[in-house]
Amino acid sequence: MKPASFDYFAPTTLDETLELLHEYGDEAKILAGGQSLMPLMNLRLAHPRVIIDINRISGLDHIASTADGGVAIGALTRLRAVEKSPLVRQQNPLLAAAMPLIGHFQIRNRGTVGGSFAHADPAAELPALAVLLGCEFSLRRKGGVRIVPAADLFLGYMATAIEPGELLTEIRFPNWHPGAAWAIYEISRRKGDFALVGVALQTELDDDANVKDAAIVMFGVGGKPHRIENAPSILKGRRVEPGVLRALAQAVTGELEPDSDIHASAEYRKEVGGVLARRALEAALARAANGVRH
Amino acid sequence: MASKSMRNNMEAQNRPGNGYVGRPLKRREDFRFITGRATYVDDIKLPNMLHGAVLRSPRAHARIRSINTTEALKLPGVVRVFTFADLGALAVPVPIRMYHLPGLEAHLQPLLAHEKVRYVGEPVALAIAESRYLAEDALDAIEVEYEDLLAVIDVYEALKDQILLREETGTNCAAVHEFSIGDADKAFRDAEYTRTEEFRVHRFTGNPMETRGLVAAFDRGKGELTVWGVTKLPHLNRQTIANFLKMPERKLHFIENDVGGGFGIRGELYPEDFLIPFAAVSLGQPVKWIEDRREHLMAANHSRENRCQLEVAARKDGTILALRATIYGDMGAYIRTHGGLVPCSTAALLTGPYRIPNYHAKIHLVVTNKTGLGTFRAPGRYESCFYRERMLDLMAQDLGIDPVELRFKNLLRPEEIPYEVGVTRPGSAPTVLDSGDYPSALRRGLAEFEYDGLRPLQGRLVNGRYHGTGIACFVKNTGGLEPYEGARIVIGDRNDVAVYLSISVLGQGHETAMAQICADALGVPMEWITIFHGNTDITPFGWGTFASRGTVMCGSAVHLAGQKLKQKLLKAAAEQLGADTASLDLSDGKIFRLHTEAPPVELNEIVFRVRHSGNLNEGFPELEETAYFHSSQMTYSYGVHLAHVAVDAETGMMEVLKYLVVEDVGRAINPLLVHGQTVGSAVQGIGGTMLEELIYDDNGQLLTGSLMDYLLPTSTDVPNIGSVVLEEKPSPLNPLGVKGAGEGGIVGTGAALANALSHALADYSIQVKTLPLTPDRIRAWIRASSASK
Amino acid sequence: MTLADFIRQELDLTGTHLGCEHGVCGACTVLFNGEAVRSCLMLAVQADGASLHTVEGLADGDELHPLQRAFQDHHALQCGFCTPGFLMTARAFLKDKPLATREEVREAISGNLCRCTGYQPIIDAILQAAQDLRGLKEHAK
Helix, strand or coil: CCCCCCEEECCCCHHHHHHHHHHHHHHEEEECCCCCHHHHHHCCCCCCCEEEECCCCCCCCCEEECCCCCEEEECCCEHHHHHHCHHHHHHCHHHHHHHHHCCCHHHHHHCEHHHHHHHCCCCCHHHHHHHHHCCEEEEEECCEEEEEEHHHHEEECCEECCCCCCEEEEEEECCCCCCCEEEEEEECCCCCCCCCEEEEEEEEECCCCEEEEEEEEEECCCCCCEECCCHHHHHCCCECCHHHHHHHHHHHHHHCCCCCCCCCCHHHHHHHHHHHHHHHHHHHHHHHHCCCCC | CCCHHHCCCHHHHCCCCCCCCCCCCCCCCHHHHHCCCCCCHHHCCCCCCEEEEEEECCCCCEEEEEEECHHHHHCCCEEEEECHHHHHHHCCECCCCCCCCCCHHHHECECCCECEECCCCCEEEEEEECCHHHHHHHHHHCEEEEEECCCCCCHHHHCCCCCCCCHHHCCCEEEEEEEEECCHHHHHHHCCEEEEEEEEECCECCCCCCCCEEEEEEECCCCEEEEECCCCCHHHHHHHHHHHHCCCHHHEEEECCCCCCCCCCCCCCCHHHHHHHHHHHHHCCCEEEECCHHHHHHHCCEECCEEEEEEEEECCCCCEEEEEEEEEEEEECCECCCCCHHHHHHHHCCCCCECCCEEEEEEEEEECCCCCECCCCCCCHHHHHHHHHHHHHHHHHHHCCCHHHHHHHHECCHHHCCEEEECCCCCCCCEEECCCCHHHHHHHHHHHHCHHHHHHHCCCEECCEEEEEEEEEEEEEECCCCCEEEEEEEECCCCCEEEEECCCCCCCCHHHHHHHHHHHHHHCCHHHEEEECCECCCCCCCCCCCCCCHHHHHHHHHHHHHHHHHHHHHHHHHHHHCCCHHHEEEECCEEEECCCCCCCEEHHHHHHHHHHCCCCCCCCCCEEEEEEEECCCCEEEEEEEEEEEEEECCCCEEEEEEEEEEEECCCCCCHHHHHHHHHHHHHHHHHHHHCCCCCECCCCCECCCCCCCCCCCCHHHCCCEEEEEECCCCCCCCCCCCCCCCCHHHHCHHHHHHHHHHHHCHHHCCCCCECCCCHHHHHHHHHHHHHCC | CEHHHHHHHHCCCCCCCCCCCCCCCCCCEEEECCEEEEHHHCEHHHHCCCCEECHHHCCECCECCHHHHHHHHCCCCCCCCCHHHHHHHHHHHHHHCCCCCHHHHHHHCCCCCCCCCCCHHHHHHHHHHHHHHHHHHHHHC
């Protein structure tokens, strides 16, 4: 399985890259970590005429605090760097918890944050996290930049709002609520595989232990991460008891319209989606109750 | 969480002071593998070497209207593109090597597709270019016009004979084989208890880490062809390829290098084994072809898939009276070298280690639009063990008998063995279980596994998961199958002994085990010995490495050759030393004069004198002996598998908490290697049962086309496997007393896990009848059961 | 040309193997600037200026690396095809986590496939090597 031939560029600055993207448009593919693109090319399922290798660009691999207490991550940051970052662990424990679920460490050594988002596998953890937390994505082109919120970035199966000629340069995670209880939970055939179905969840309780707010995003259940519309209405103002948990699971199962594939049927994903949402909520609250803040 | 008692019992088997055989010695061959200096076929580079790539059919069933190679040939670096037309008079189909049942020859695979393609992956053309990259570019440029036909991917659909793979045969049922032992029908008429079930084992295969590959080089001056990348049965394959090329056999040199695993899949003849030598001869340049993983999944032998309608007849007290089995083997589009072996083997040992005096089996071999079937580690045994052991558990439940007690009741007792089962293989001698103590192995397994301690957990919900324990008893045929293997031992005068094996080596450690056998039989230090294998020029003719017959057949030959050579050396020494042969012994490379104070004489000195004088003894300058070990009978290893699983009923996720294999191999030449085989094969079996499946859609498209979809087990998918190797009942059929050890660890995995799962989900009245055990299927069973309540 | 092919064909270092060419099996694992990567998923040109370590460099002349010795001691290889990938993965992992537990080792190698050994002896070997390496480090102090 050898890739077909292509023209290769390895720009060293962002401007060079944007110029190349402007010139080649949809004939060009960005090569970052290569962990998603190279298998497709080796299998000859993708045969771009032009490869723009951005690994030599400096300035796109930062992990930094933002003014509002969030985290800004450069698109070229390796997943392994995010996994090991003390800043991330401190300022976004949910992101830190998601990292070891992504593939294997060899993949995380090369794979980039930007690549994960741009590839947009619906069974991937990071896109779901981005939708849950309301991340913002900087998309640059020659002569301009636009910011796209996560809710608008993922369009469908492996498709994003990134236009030909645009490069994802940075992802901003908003400020993390210190009172937030969270969980990320997935079912996969083997450890490190893409999820059959997964859930990322954040919730906050008021002083009476009633749910103040709750957000649940599922992955592996359709073409893109799916925010559970009914979650807030079922949970808000309620105490989390068995009846409420059952109602949540049923609502999630009712709302999901996943696809079938060889690894799991749609029915499996619907059912188990509900189960995972329920378990995630329980796990989130248990974590919060144990005082495990970060 | 393996218990202490489940630690592998290797320490107990290390018996120093008795020579080399029986000791868990580290492998001597490891050096080249751990330093990256091994030579696998893709490591071979020859000057002017060209590279091949095979164009494979993207359609499951279609007529070929035209093949246009013009554009491909224009590409830079592309040298030739071969199609069926180029084969001319040489075009023969890939022959069947064994289990020739009448009717199968109508379904042989052509070397390149001709008129029709019948499965996704069927070779249509062979492109040769200066690099593999360029050869694949050529494939993209070959234009083939297909006229699609409907595909059939299920044996029952295929048997309707509406969509025919070979119109001229009028049916997709390629062959039927039937046999009878005792009078099953009468037993069923008279039985107090009967039950009928339909079971199914899925399609999966071995996937060695190294895919197939060949390098072929033709010397135009001498008219000789050398082929690298062969294994398993190089002598036989050489015969076939020589016939195909119409060349004398002696002009073909088949050389086995290092082999990255086989498991039955690699080494059989496939179209490429003909095509690559053909290309090398045609082009006069060496040609290399290395299969990639995507190809391997659609081209190399698939295995296992069959359905079984099984009926059992018994007394109410659990005594089994009879079995009746109707088996449908999903052979794929073409019958390959193994003929009817896989489904026939399913029937052949269905009775296992049990006393079942009446047995009738009917096997249908059905063609479908899928890749052809061949052997994969314990072919037919994994399947039949699943069918039988599941049926035993169902029976146990129906009759209110404990599943363990039911097995003890029906297991053959040691005093009944040797036990003749009857003729269960087409055209062959009766199956005779040669030696064994089956109840003892089961008792040992139950004790080691602490089975009684786990009884309270059967079907119990603990921390959100249902627990279950399952067992499976088995026998496994090893050795035999083909009549003999040989070994030639040659000794020099400087600590140097060469052993030429007639068998192949695919990673099992024969370079160490055979050296152990030789050292003990001949009486020299093991360090003196080098093992050669797989090269048809220098090794004696052999039938091949499969059915765990390597140690049994070739190890015995090494033993016999070693003894013969020892006698020859003692005679030479006797003459040189003016002594009586009976008063001498050869041990540790020295000649000892028994009952004297005289110091030992170095064997090297004796050999030196023979070599340099020519008239001593009848010895040749280079002392050597060849011996063949003949056995048409198989020798049967046996044992039990035990599994403890926990299942999350809400997600269908099953975890194997504990797994133990107990196997009696007669005698373990090197316990380290035996345990290695057991653990490795058990992990393959667990992966095969829970993760692996070759899945086709209704159009015959292979959906599991890469390792992202065909899921192989990783380190986090399996627990530590417990392995107990017994040597209670040596084989009476060979001088070493050995039974093969390469497959027992996989035989019972489907059965034990399915039994464990069924016990775990007893609350849902789920009885597993089909494999694999995936979360989706487990949830579907639970859902169906809950719905029907 | 992929980095794996470059290593095997242009540099004639055939110890690094191709098992799948789509990043699943790990047989092609090498150290790229000290990190374990799948060389089948990199282009040769991307290695320009980088430091590459392959299995051929693991031993120090004739002196086997503790990982290599441990693999032999524990029968952690049979056909040997996956072995270089495991050795390089383990090398990188142990540098990162010299005090790894059995479970951590099991997880660290879950991105490498083996069809022969069942993984158990590989885990044993890596734990043994970790111990040996710690001993060497102590000795060197």
